[in-house]
Amino acid sequence: MSADNDNADAQAKLIDLAAEFYDQFAGGQIPEMSIPTRTKSNIEYDEDSNVWVYGDRKSTRSANSVRGARKLLKAVYTIDFLTNQLEEDRSSTLRELYYLSESWDADEAQFSTQDESNQLIEDLEIVSEVTREDFHMRPEESGAKVMGPLLLREQTNRGDREIHCQDDVGQGGYQIPNNPDTIEFLDNDADFVLCVETGGMRDRLVENGFDEEYNTIIVHLGGQPARATRRLTKRLHEELDLPVTVFTDGDPWSYRIYGSVAYGSIKSAHLSDYLATPEAKFIGIQPKDIVEYDLPTDPLSDSDKNALESELEDPRYQTDYWEEQIELQLDIEKKSEQQALASHGLDFVTDTYLPERLSDMGII
């Protein structure tokens, strides 16, 4: 679909929302907008799409109070801004939207905090079923970078660019744009995708030529991955039919990084279809690797333990695999970083650890 059509589609959905308020007014009703409740207790597993989505609990923003009426006024101004932005094929950030509201003619429509404008965009995303990227709201956080046997075409605002993610990039790789749906995959010679948490490990794999030897697309996550990174990973899986593995440190915070790739986050469960890769597999560091590979460790802190306990109660981690690993970790009271594999030498990760794990997982 061309950018023009995408824009028109997003515009139409936004205008539908505004039209709904109008119809409510016209029909003598108090305008309102109903939105799923975004809490851990209101997410449920969708058997069809294999992702976690919101349940049936809703909250309502209604104009029956001054506060509620103001919220809807802000929504209408924002819809107006977004439809103009799409008309002009431009984009902006959440933070710019917040500041820009100062230039709006109705003082009551101005946002008083950035949380308020962020939340409104999230509401609009959920209700209109248009993603923020399709509103042309750019994230503040950049996507990370890619190295591997993949030829793509990116549609930039200065023309199309064809880029091979090994031959046409420096050691730093290909920088994922804010909206990876501007990318078209042209050709690839890849067997699987390896998402990597830390820059140091990403650089190790690239230096050791792991992407070349194993036909791997290495995606750097850079900690908690940006939406752009998660979206690109999902597209690599779906469109190119590539298995996805996630390689992180062995601690509860890193399991959440895996979770955000595989399951999506609670705050963005409405986007799970767009962002989550439920088939993504965790390749480590697993608590049992700490034992089996005798890795250097640090003791679990109290907050580590609490995070692990909370994961045990999270429906997304209630599988035999995760329960076993998390209980083992609470038992040994240790955590380990992915770079701790260097205690067996700098090549251990590419010569031994990853090949063993990939072979166990049936990927190579």
Add this chain to the structure above:
Amino acid sequence: MSADNDNADAQAKLIDLAAEFYDQFAGGQIPEMSIPTRTKSNIEYDEDSNVWVYGDRKSTRSANSVRGARKLLKAVYTIDFLTNQLEEDRSSTLRELYYLSESWDADEAQFSTQDESNQLIEDLEIVSEVTREDFHMRPEESGAKVMGPLLLREQTNRGDREIHCQDDVGQGGYQIPNNPDTIEFLDNDADFVLCVETGGMRDRLVENGFDEEYNTIIVHLGGQPARATRRLTKRLHEELDLPVTVFTDGDPWSYRIYGSVAYGSIKSAHLSDYLATPEAKFIGIQPKDIVEYDLPTDPLSDSDKNALESELEDPRYQTDYWEEQIELQLDIEKKSEQQALASHGLDFVTDTYLPERLSDMGII
């Protein structure tokens, strides 16, 4: 100079260090290593190079105690590791070094914390006058990204790559490699360099085509800039004779970002010649812009005020310009973000603010 020669040179300097311990032993002396004290009170302005460097105060690591002897043992093992790494033309991260020490045969040579190995590498950098990059110790943090009229050749470990930083890259730009000295500048059509703190503002400038309209090389800093980013900026200034401007938020933490580009940091004053661009100019947000452009603000917090007070006492900020700006800010008790310029519309920054400031500064 070829990579081989660079490696041989760094190797020779490391071996000289080890040889010095050997000579001290042979001469019946207790081996020791003397290092400049790295504190705010021991940095001074070097008139020749226009950067801040360490003064004359030194501290000594001597083998006259078990603790000191262990430190020197660790230094010798690390020198051995680094010379081998250079021999094989490989690289590693600080974190890998820490873990790798677990595989060393002498238990006493193993690092007990990562701070210890980080500190030792810093010591070796200072004493040998070889930068960490030339030891092939990669930073964990990636450099940021570049967009602008610049053609470069990067020497990667899989061959050379010629990349134009507008025509051959996506919207995300060219990713700076960990060691930007692998880059050779081939051609450029640039009038100046604009370093930008936030991703949102960087994306705004790129979307608005500011790099094309003003022949600007836009360097994304991404908060406190990585060494690779500062090094590349310095080289753009020195080798291409381009003025450098630094565009950040208007708060004390952002002035430190400017400072790290222009003056270098206290911890790495031994690298000022390598990393700092003393001619870099601050392009805002200035406290006086908050007043003149009537920008949306937040009140200064107590920690903001303390940071400003501490900057007033920092020799690097003791210029008429900074004293005036910081005192004005303490007076108005407000700070402002660079994206706050959006309160005058999304194009205000590229149509009005930056052109006015650049013209005041005599750059355009």
